[in-house]
Amino acid sequence: MKFAILLTVASMASAARLDQVYLPPHSAASGGANAGLQTPFASPARYSDQSFAASDQTNEKNHAEILKFENEMNEQGYRYAYESSDGTKAEQEGQIIPGEAPEEGSLQVSGSYSYIGDDGQTYTVTYTAGENGYQASGDHLPTPPPIPEAILKSLQLTASESKYNSQKSSYDADAGY
Incomplete structure (x- = not known):
C-alpha cells in the first residue's frame, strides 16, 4: 500500500x-x-x-491597410471615417445637443459600418445613439416577430380613452361602485 x-x-x-x-x-x-x-x-x-x-x-x-482616414473635431461635435483594403468601412458623426444648464447636454451620434463576411457578402449596419439609446438597422440583423392580433387589439383598447378613463381607475374607492 x-x-x-x-x-x-x-x-x-x-x-x-x-x-x-x-x-x-x-x-x-x-x-x-x-x-x-x-x-x-x-x-x-x-x-x-x-x-x-x-x-x-x-x-x-x-493584414489590412488603411486606404482612407478622416478625423475632424470642433466645439459642436466630431466626424470620422475610414476605409481599409479588406473592404471594411466606417463613418460616424456626433453632435452635442445643449441642455438647459451649461454643464448639461447630450451627444447625438449617427453612423454606419460595413465589412465583407467570410461568405463574401458585404454586411452594412446603420445606427443612431442618443437619448433613445442605441438603435441599429441592417438587412442581416434579426427583426422581432409581428405582434399577435389579440395582443394588438388589447393594446389598442388600453390606449383608447373612450373605453378607459386615464384619470380614474376601477380600483379607486370613489369610482361609484
Missing part, C-alpha cells in the same frame, strides 16, 4: 515538471515576454518550413 502511494506521488511530481508545458514554436523568435524560451522536446527538424510559410500567408491575408 505504501508503495502505491509513493508511486502515485512520484507520478504526479513528474507530470508537473515545467518542461511538459507547451510553448508556441515561434516564442523565442518573437522577442516578446517569452523571448529566449524554447519549446519543450522540440528540435528545429520537428517543424517544417512549410508550416511556417502557411502561417505567414495567413497573416498576410488577415
